Amino acid sequence: MDDTADLTQLDPRYKTMMRLVAAIFAAFLFVAASIAEMAIPGWTGIVWVPALLVILYVVIWLPMRRFAARGYSLAEERLRVVRGVLFRSDTVVPFGRVQHIDVDQGPLERAFQLATLTVHTAGSHNASVSLPGLAHEDAVAMREEIRAAIRRDTR
Amino acid sequence: MQPVQSPQRTDPRSFAVRAVMMLFQLVVPMGIAAVTIFDEGEFAGRIAYAVPFIVAIILFNVAVAYLQWTRLTYTVGEADIRVESGLLSRAARSVPYERIQDVSLEQKLLPRLFGLVEVKFETGAGGKEDLALTYLSEAEGERLRELVRERREGDAPAMADTVPAKAPPEAAPLFAMDGKRVLTFGLFEFSLAVVAVIGGLAQQFEFLLPFDLWDIDGWQERLAGPGQWLAGLGPLAQVVGIVMALASLSLIGFATGIVRTALREWDFRLDRTAKGLRRRRGLLTRTDLVMPVHRVQALRVETGFLRRLFGWHSLKVVSLASDSGAANHEAVPFGQMDEIAPVVAETGFALPPQDTGWMRAMDRYRFDKIVLAAIVLLPATIAAIFIADSVQWLIPAGVLGAAVVHNWWRWRHDRHAIDARQIYSLHGWFSPSLAIGSRVKLQSVEILQGPIARRRGYASLLLGLAGGNLRVHGMPVERAREWRAGILDSIGRTDFSELVEAQVDARAA
Numbered sequence: 001m002d003d004t005a006d007l008t009q010l011d012p013r014y015k016t017m018m019r020l021v022a023a024i025f026a027a028f029l030f031v032a033a034s035i036a037e038m039a040i041p042g043w044t045g046i047v048w049v050p051a052l053l054v055i056l057y058v059v060i061w062l063p064m065r066r067f068a069a070r071g072y073s074l075a076e077e078r079l080r081v082v083r084g085v086l087f088r089s090d091t092v093v094p095f096g097r098v099q100h101i102d103v104d105q106g107p108l109e110r111a112f113q114l115a116t117l118t119v120h121t122a123g124s125h126n127a128s129v130s131l132p133g134l135a136h137e138d139a140v141a142m143r144e145e146i147r148a149a150i151r152r153d154t155r
Numbered sequence: 156m157q158p159v160q161s162p163q164r165t166d167p168r169s170f171a172v173r174a175v176m177m178l179f180q181l182v183v184p185m186g187i188a189a190v191t192i193f194d195e196g197e198f199a200g201r202i203a204y205a206v207p208f209i210v211a212i213i214l215f216n217v218a219v220a221y222l223q224w225t226r227l228t229y230t231v232g233e234a235d236i237r238v239e240s241g242l243l244s245r246a247a248r249s250v251p252y253e254r255i256q257d258v259s260l261e262q263k264l265l266p267r268l269f270g271l272v273e274v275k276f277e278t279g280a281g282g283k284e285d286l287a288l289t290y291l292s293e294a295e296g297e298r299l300r301e302l303v304r305e306r307r308e309g310d311a312p313a314m315a316d317t318v319p320a321k322a323p324p325e326a327a328p329l330f331a332m333d334g335k336r337v338l339t340f341g342l343f344e345f346s347l348a349v350v351a352v353i354g355g356l357a358q359q360f361e362f363l364l365p366f367d368l369w370d371i372d373g374w375q376e377r378l379a380g381p382g383q384w385l386a387g388l389g390p391l392a393q394v395v396g397i398v399m400a401l402a403s404l405s406l407i408g409f410a411t412g413i414v415r416t417a418l419r420e421w422d423f424r425l426d427r428t429a430k431g432l433r434r435r436r437g438l439l440t441r442t443d444l445v446m447p448v449h450r451v452q453a454l455r456v457e458t459g460f461l462r463r464l465f466g467w468h469s470l471k472v473v474s475l476a477s478d479s480g481a482a483n484h485e486a487v488p489f490g491q492m493d494e495i496a497p498v499v500a501e502t503g504f505a506l507p508p509q510d511t512g513w514m515r516a517m518d519r520y521r522f523d524k525i526v527l528a529a530i531v532l533l534p535a536t537i538a539a540i541f542i543a544d545s546v547q548w549l550i551p552a553g554v555l556g557a558a559v560v561h562n563w564w565r566w567r568h569d570r571h572a573i574d575a576r577q578i579y580s581l582h583g584w585f586s587p588s589l590a591i592g593s594r595v596k597l598q599s600v601e602i603l604q605g606p607i608a609r610r611r612g613y614a615s616l617l618l619g620l621a622g623g624n625l626r627v628h629g630m631p632v633e634r635a636r637e638w639r640a641g642i643l644d645s646i647g648r649t650d651f652s653e654l655v656e657a658q659v660d661a662r663a664a
Contacts, residue, residue: 123621129599
């Protein structure tokens with residue numbers, strides 16, 4: 001389990017959702033940049049050009065990188081969550097250490113039929129490990145799988 | 156005795172304690188109010204009007220406290236402990252014996268004078284939601300504790316109050332501290348923070364002091380005395396003056412350390428009981444706490460910069476339960492390693508054996524940290540040499556030097572190891588700390604790599620531990636993966652519920 005080859009990718013709709021969230025931020029930035037641009041005499045583009053570059057990075061490039069960096073696996077009765085573009089974190093929670101499981105849907109996630117799966121452990125570090133960007137039915141299926149494993153362990 | 160007790164009230168004296176405490180709480184703000192309101196003139200005349208009101212308020216409060224006391228009852232039932240309370244609104248809480256993790260007894264100063272204890276039923280719900288009975292007599296508290304323990308263990312309800320208290324003489328304690336030890340401990344607890352604060356305050360509020368702390372001439376005069384010999388010593392006298400100022404400050408620092416330590420650790424005693432380690436300590440507020448052995452998650456052996464030279468260490472127990480907020484229970488606050496070893500053995504852990512395969516962090520991890528510090532601080536130093544007028548460049552240069560020494564020291568002394576059962580991580584600079592974790596009792600494993608770490612091939616291993624942290628930085632990434640595979644293997648063999656209930660299972664088997 002060293003490499004990232006056996007990881008499952010998140011739902012592609014998650015990428016779209018991240019773009020949408022970034023676009024909302026970008027819209028604010030664009031408005032602010034436009035105001036600043038109009039305040040400066042002469043249409044120099046001194047604010048617009050960097051602002052547009054930031055917007056392109058945040059809306060197009062970053063969601064792609066983040067999506068590519070994320071992955072999960074449920075092999076060997078362990079939940080493994082890999083994430084992070086700059087700081088890569090690779091977390092493994094054995095099913096036997098899961099205290100309880102949440103499946104959450106925010107308003108945007110509902111619109112995209114996505115869900116966030118969160119498992120809680122008794123540890124102070126990684127007290128909760130969340131995995132966003134799952135198709136809702138997948139998240140529910142994963143919850144059932146983890147729950148079944150817990151019940152089997154506890155007899 | 157009948158299996159179900161009728162509802163009982165708390166000890167009548169607890170009403171007296173409450174009333175006294177309340178009076179203090181009332182009298183102090185009233186005194187302040189009196190001073191501010193009746194600031195100018197006619198003091199005696201106005202106070203005559205106020206007295207009846209004050210007396211009425213006090214009487215009203217005492218009456219309410221009395222009624223509350225009459226309405227608060229607890230019932231020791233077949234399956235649970237029930238507490239009903241409330242004057243206008245009634246509240247009833249029931250806690251099943253199975254959910255009571257432990258019963259702790261606490262004595263603050265005032266209740267202690269009356270021979271009363273506060274009995275807390277810890278359910279693991281955390282903090283405020285736990286059931287507490289204030290106050291019961293010491294014997295009743297002890298009886299309840301024994302009763303809950305016996306019920307939990309599923310024995311036939313042998314009523315504890317047929318045996319008045321714990322009659323058999325106690326065995327020798329696992330660890331105890333006498334007055335001399337507490338005093339030594341206090342010396343090492345020299346409080347630099349207090350010294351800094353008082354030093355600062357002395358400068359701010361020097362008008363309040365009868366003399367000026369930093370007034371070198373003043374010290375000179377005071378020291379000179381009749382002989383006036385100091386006056387003739389010139390610059391040396393100034394040195395003596397500064398030394399005296401520092402000496403008086405450090406005296407305060409030592410005194411604070413000793414007093415604080417004595418208040419907390421007086422008559423420290425750690426015993427091995429059937430259920431766990433029982434710790435009693437405190438001079439004015441005496442606490443009595445049991446740390447169940449099967450809930451110990453990890454151990455921490457700590458020491459200090461100076462006390463290490465004398466071989467003094469402390470042992471902390473990282474536990475699932477909370478010790479009034481702090482998750483780390485001090486099992487041995489101040490002892491030599493040969494005193495700590497038997498306590499460690501009792502917790503089911505072991506100190507690292509002689510032949511432990513210690514490993515260091517990667518050289519490049521520390522090297523990169525030094526380089527990073529240099530990238531920031533070297534330009535700052537150079538800039539300071541050219542811009543600032545005096546020797547201010549010494550500040551960034553000094554910080555850089557400290558960073559280099561720090562990382563070199565950490566590289567030399569920090570180490571980690573793993574064996575079949577446990578994980579060890581020795582780390583620290585001023586106060587080295589050895590963490591001992593059990594492989595089975597971990598909750599999750601995370602490998603974290605920053606952008607530099609990814610290129611240079613090292614990683615941090617962050618382990619999820621109930622009630623604490625266990626992390627190893629700067630491991631080669633292959634080793635981190637190896638450790639993770641091994642640890643996950645160990646974890647996979649035991650379910651969490653078996654961990655928590657380990658002792659119950661063992662007893663049932």
